Amino acid sequence: MRRGSFLEHVAWTGAGIAYSLGAGGLLSGRAVAASANDAVEFVQISDSHIGFHQPANPDVAQTLQMTVDAINAMPTQPSFVVHTGDITHLSTAKQFDDARAILSQLRAPLIALPGEHDVVGNDFKPYLANFRIPQSTTGGWASWDARGVHYVVVLNVFNFEKMGLLGTDQLGWLANDLARVASSTPVVVFTHVPLYALYPQWGWTTEDGTKAIALLQRFDHVTILNGHIHQIVTHQEGNIRFASADATAYPQPKPGAAAKPGPVTLPHADLLRAIGYRKVEIDDGNVRLEDRALAT
Amino acid sequence: MRYLILAILTALLMAPAAASSSAPAVHMKDDAYQPPSLTVDAGQTVTFTNDDDDAHTVTATDGSFDSKGLDTHGVWRHTFAKPGVYKYFCELHPFMKGTVVVKAANS
Numbered sequence: 001m002r003r004g005s006f007l008e009h010v011a012w013t014g015a016g017i018a019y020s021l022g023a024g025g026l027l028s029g030r031a032v033a034a035s036a037n038d039a040v041e042f043v044q045i046s047d048s049h050i051g052f053h054q055p056a057n058p059d060v061a062q063t064l065q066m067t068v069d070a071i072n073a074m075p076t077q078p079s080f081v082v083h084t085g086d087i088t089h090l091s092t093a094k095q096f097d098d099a100r101a102i103l104s105q106l107r108a109p110l111i112a113l114p115g116e117h118d119v120v121g122n123d124f125k126p127y128l129a130n131f132r133i134p135q136s137t138t139g140g141w142a143s144w145d146a147r148g149v150h151y152v153v154v155l156n157v158f159n160f161e162k163m164g165l166l167g168t169d170q171l172g173w174l175a176n177d178l179a180r181v182a183s184s185t186p187v188v189v190f191t192h193v194p195l196y197a198l199y200p201q202w203g204w205t206t207e208d209g210t211k212a213i214a215l216l217q218r219f220d221h222v223t224i225l226n227g228h229i230h231q232i233v234t235h236q237e238g239n240i241r242f243a244s245a246d247a248t249a250y251p252q253p254k255p256g257a258a259a260k261p262g263p264v265t266l267p268h269a270d271l272l273r274a275i276g277y278r279k280v281e282i283d284d285g286n287v288r289l290e291d292r293a294l295a296t
Numbered sequence: 297m298r299y300l301i302l303a304i305l306t307a308l309l310m311a312p313a314a315a316s317s318s319a320p321a322v323h324m325k326d327d328a329y330q331p332p333s334l335t336v337d338a339g340q341t342v343t344f345t346n347d348d349d350d351a352h353t354v355t356a357t358d359g360s361f362d363s364k365g366l367d368t369h370g371v372w373r374h375t376f377a378k379p380g381v382y383k384y385f386c387e388l389h390p391f392m393k394g395t396v397v398v399k400a401a402n403s
Contacts, residue, residue, distance in 0.1 A: 090365035
């Protein structure tokens with residue numbers, strides 16, 4: 001698929017989610033495809049690192065392809081698939097091309113946010129040319145409402161010396177955005193680096209994340225889904241649930257379990273048990289996360 | 297060992313004038329710059345090599361230089377023309393920090 005047609009596909013499918021609020025035709029069209037109960041389903045994938053060629057995973061394209069195939073085989077297609085960053089390893093044009101060639105095969109609409117590996121050299125352009133979130137702000141962050149859920153994308157992979165960092169512009173936008181949302185509305189936040197201090201020694205934290213968390217505390221049901229750390233870690237603060245996802249590329253050590261973070265090399269069968277995707281179901285504020293490895 | 301000897305002999309043959317001091321080099325290994333602080337003369341070129349299985353960058357805190365992404369085995373060279381203290385870090389692992397101290401050439 002050529003770059004132009006893929007961008008049209010992303011733009012159209014992205015708009016489809018937003019329009020499903022107001023346009024009755026699209027909404028009913030989607031209702032047919034949804035599961036028998038009214039639960040919202042989407043899938044999270046993360047950290048594909050296309051371009052990585054090391055023993056921890058010599059073929060990251062293949063494991064991303066396996067992930068896409070598994071999602072496409074789900075009997076009920078998710079309303080969308082979100083990629084929570086590090087699509088590529090080093091932000092090169094070829095890596096974005098290769099990633100797009102695989103991710104464009106998803107049957108469900110794709111929303112992909114950047115990780116720090118997608119903006120290496122502090123250059124946002126290659127990501128924006130390939131995976132810009134439809135209707136996102138110039139800063140790249142975004143929000144939309146769909147089927148009773150308020151979704152937010154915040155980016156914390158810039159200002160690299162203090163990664164993760166949201167910055168005052170984004171925090172101001174977030175305050176305004178959330179002010180319009182009722183406290184009873186389920187809120188789902190997507191980001192790359194953990195928003196809370198998961199393991200600051202390895203940079204697994206967002207320096208001003210507590211300010212975003214403070215803005216979210218009045219809501220009854222908040223789910224914050226991120227990548228970056230290549231493993232499932234969940235955490236609860238009041239009504240806010242945090243959940244880091246597995247990568248599609250390779251695992252990293254548990255916090256403090258090694259001298260440093262980085263790719264962990266496992267036998268191939270074990271690698272497939274340590275990477276995968278996450279199915280998310282939201283039903284009246286009840287959020288169910290189901291992490292599925294590429295092999296059992 | 298044979299390669300090491302070859303490398304030393306080659307270095308001696310190729311650059312007899314600089315034989316007294318080896319070419320300044322920094323290696324990225326285990327998410328650290330080795331050595332973390334390096335002192336060179338103004339005008340010298342430092343070779344930065346990524347020996348890790350993860351990607352790194354060599355990015356000046358003051359923005360004066362940036363290797364951009366260095367993949368495994370990636371090599372980047374930078375010539376430090378002016379004396380000063382240059383702090384740098386890795387964009388992908390900001391806890392990685394290094395310093396190059398550049399002295400006036402004839403001091």
